[in-house]
Amino acid sequence: AKLEDDYVVSDQVIGEGAFGSLRILHRIGSTRDRICKTMDKASIPDRDAFAREITTQMSLDHPNICRIFDYFETEGDIKIVLELCQGGDIEHAIQEVGQFSEPDAHCIMAQVLRGVRYMHSQAVAHRDLKPENFLLKDKVLVTPLCESTVKIIDFGFARTFTPGKKSLKTACGTPHYVAPEVLAGGAYDERCDIWSCGVILYVFLSGDPPWDGETAEEIAKTSAAGRLSFEDPVWHTVKPTAKVAIMQMCKLDPAARFTAERALGSPWIATAPSREDEGDRVTQHAExxxxxxxxxxxxxxQSRCQKALVHLVAHSLPEKELALLRQAFQEIDADNDGTLSLDEIRSATRGAGVALTDDVFEGIELRGEADAQRGIEWTEFLASLASSRLLTNRDSCLDAFRVLDVNRDGSVDVQELIRMLASRAGSDQGAADILARADLNGDGHLDFEEFVQLMRTFGAEGTGCFQSGKARASLCTAGIR
Structure with a gap:
């Protein structure tokens, strides 16, 4: 398959660096835009490692981790289709505005740490966190930084680790941001990411890194000394708790360094003003x-087949609805681990007049009993709150159809679809019968219009969406009164 079969590539470049370029993509036949990360094959020395990057990023499911939708390979380059982030990377935002205000720095850093905490809970260390690897959902001139959504990208150095052990060994990262133990030649653990977060926060608040040098070796030598200076006048107006947070994240001894969980619970992160003030909380509204x-x-x-189809298109909602759902998810996620437990949902929905039962909670996810203790992840949350909306929306149907039309011939093989859904959702004979009946001309394939009717059949029990209204957070639905 070719990228050009599904997308029109814009001339607009929203990011550029050693990795290649980021451009806007227009989805053919859809109103949904995405971005394309183009990389020259010659710049990828280890193709196996690159394949691991793609696999790792696709396995992570969090509101602050950029989602991969597609992947194309040509003779000379590789193109990765990512969710739309029009604001470019934060490195460019720093260059535009200098140091961030303290509320702006807090908003961005809290999101980064949530993403890092989730990664670490999944036993994944990023190992190259830096402003260049954070994308902003919207342009700074359109959406203020304190209201922006941040997405972590570039998992080229990411690796899984063994919790509680120093199981990482490769020296990697970017000079100004890499932790000293990564370059020391021994084994290290995931707290190397926390050091990077501390340096990033220092850069956010001052506009400059805490240590510098003419070469990578000089930078490594000064950072290994671990001396942080807050003497510049720019620090005079910064809260002491922010400086303490930086020092705790940049402890030379990794064992004494903050974890992502402790960083999120630090006084500065926990108390600094944010866009989630009580008066602006989505979940404060009883309805x-x-x-x-x-x-x-x-x-x-719903049938497991319906759930599997909704999971395919859960990220196809309009951005305004996604933004409100994202805010609700983060409000409910009290411990910031990137998943929602039954207790967290019950606590957040207390006073709703109806309680979430154990069987409903277990019925939301498709991963099986072995993963039930992990809680509800971001995509499952989206699917559960917008299933009817997604199944009856033409853009969402197109997204699902393109995923299922593997050979790009404009049709989906019915038996292959039944097998695919069975692999995701288990046996579901009733759904298989519906799929077979959806093949109106009996040729064993579904064209797009037949597929749309199939999706609408599955979503016929009601429609609804998260949308802003008078209260900015009311959940509108035809099926819920």
Whole structure:
């Protein structure tokens, strides 16, 4: 398959660096835009490592980790299709505005740390965190930094680790941001990412890195000394708790260094002003809390085949709806681990007039009993609250159809679809019968219009969406009153 079969590549470059370029993509037949990361094959010395990067990033499911939708390979380059982030990388934002205000730095850093905490809970260390590897969902001139959504990208150095052990060995990263133990030649653990976060926060608040040098070796030598200076006048107006957070994240001894969880609970992160002030919380509205419980209950009783189809297109909602759902997810995620436990959902929806039951909670996810203790992840949350909306939206149908049309011939093989859904959702004979009946001309394939009718059949029990209204957070639905 070719990228050009599904997308029109814009001339607009929103990011550029050693990795290649980022450009806007227009999806053919859809109103949804995405971005394309183009990389010259010659710049990828280890293709196996690159394949691991793609696999690792696709396995992570969090609101602050950039999602991969597609992957194309040509003779000379590799193109990765990512979710749309029009604001470019934060490195460029720093160059435009200099140091960030303290509320801006807090907003960005809190999101980065949430993403890092989730990665570490999945036993993944990024190992190259830096402003260049954070994308902003919207342009700074359109959406203020304190209201922006951040997405972590570039998992080229990411590796899985053994929790509780120093199981990482490769020296890698970027000179100004890499932890000293990574370059020391021995084994190290995931807290190397926390050192990078401390340096990044220092850069956010001052506009400059805490140590410098003419060469990578000189930078490594000064950072290994671990001496942080807050003497520049720019630090005079910064809260002491922010400086303490930086020092705790940049402890030379990794064992004494903050974890991502402790960093999120530090006084500066926990108390600094943010866009999630109590007066602006989505889940403070009783009608939203009730709708969340009822939507989840309805979704849990859908067939496993329906759930599998919704999971395919869960990220196809309009951005305004995604933004409100993202905010609700983070409000419910009290411990910031990137998943929602039954207790967290019950706590957030207290007073809704109806409680979420154990069987509803277990019915939301498709991963099986072995993973039930992990809680509900971001995509599952989206699917459970917007399933009918997604199954009846033409853009969402197109996204699903393009995923299922493997050979790009404009049709989906019915038996192959049944097998694919069975592998995701287990046996579901009723759904298989519906799929077979959807093949109106009996040729064993579904064209796009037949597929749209199939999706609408699955989503016929009601529609609804998260949308802003008078309260900016009311959950509208035809099926919930």
């Amino acid at each position: 939203v809390r009730e709708a969340i419980v009822q939507r989840m209950s309805r979704f849990s009783h």
